[in-house]
Amino acid sequence: MAQLECHYGLKVRIYPSDHQKQIIRVNSYASRFIYNEMVAIGKELCQLSRVRLPIDTVQDRIQQLKLRRNARQMSNHFQFLEDKRIDSLAKANAIQNYYKAWKAFRKVHETGVPKFHRKSYAWRYQTNCQYLYSIQGCLFTSHRL
Template identity: 95%
Template structure:
């Protein structure tokens, strides 16, 4: 069985999932654990850099450096922080968080404009990564790994179990060729929508090549129209934001009033139910504009 790097063609598939309340709690736990491990790796890296500037051979400093270096793996970090031993936390999520930290340093060394790895702050969006493993399988398909499609309407994920799914995955399930699932990313956006992004690999192309038309056409993108073609065809600008900006402005004013009221009453915004309801409404309006664009 070939690895993802050995496969010739790669494809990204993003589908929407509909988890239960219990599954949402598991996603939240894994997202918090992944963010904590990444931030802990950033903190370890900063402390090691500060300790490396101490030129004197102090035993306490050297012992601290050895402790920090040993903690830079998922097993040792779980032993140090016992809450990471929670059975709901996916072990591959912890490994991917550490790998993402090292990948951030690799990106910084290649492109210095990206900046060094920084702390990830807590937000309304959740995210963590896992991997699809093919244990004792001779071929890799969409239906025989640890992450697999049970049918056209359900997907099974580690720790989460069976989830209802909606997306454009049916045409891939109908293919008879071998398709391998690599990294799997589970996300929740600010509008409380849950998604699964799958990294797919195969030796056969996912999209068939279009036939050459043996003619050319020029396209001009401008502000008046969406585009103007060289043959005279014009497509009007739908102006998705302008059609909804009045509703968005009204919702944001209500959100601002509820924020000021919560602060005046010395209540946390996360515990203010009226603020959270309005924040979700504003996030859904932004998501609607984003999806249309």
């Protein structure tokens, strides 16, 4: 795709089956939970960093929170995130979106600090394409990794 002159995007309406709806719902809830957990960790780290005294319990808690900020450690801490229906890329994208929100805040300052995402009627989560695309004449072929 990087060699193409133009990148194209598609907007698609899907009609998932009941099983697919369940998978989308589980991934949406997990993605929202991970994002909200990252916001909570960030808020707690901000509050703990204001403590100027080198108290051992505060320093230990800061180290625990810093270690828990990646998807693997978060899945170890919260066992329900180990569900086989949850996409690992959805977890990683939720963490990436949190860091993008901080980057936007530092750059623009109008967006505000990242806030908790609330439950909504619409289920949504972000994942990555897992196929390779190549051009053969005018046809796109996909190969499963």
